[in-house]
Amino acid sequence: MAKLDNVDRKRKRNRSGRTFVKSSLAKAEQLIAAKQTEAAQKQVVKTVSALDKAAKKGIIHPNQAARRKSRLMRKMNKAS
Numbered sequence: 001m002a003k004l005d006n007v008d009r010k011r012k013r014n015r016s017g018r019t020f021v022k023s024s025l026a027k028a029e030q031l032i033a034a035k036q037t038e039a040a041q042k043q044v045v046k047t048v049s050a051l052d053k054a055a056k057k058g059i060i061h062p063n064q065a066a067r068r069k070s071r072l073m074r075k076m077n078k079a080s
Helices: 002-033 037-057 062-079
Strands: none
Touching: 002 037, 002 062, 037 062
């Protein structure tokens, strides 16, 4: 039973981390689409940091973090 509790605790931590990353990405993409470059740049920095932290903690795969950062930066550069 103790092992199952540990798995549940990790699953909850990972889920909240993934949710934070996804919502951060969505905010950044909305700001980019709205052409609010100043606010978008600040959000992109926060999002990249969140992706790096999630990859470091094992919440998401490092290649997935790199792919999402690359796509986000491509959108940001295209909008600028």
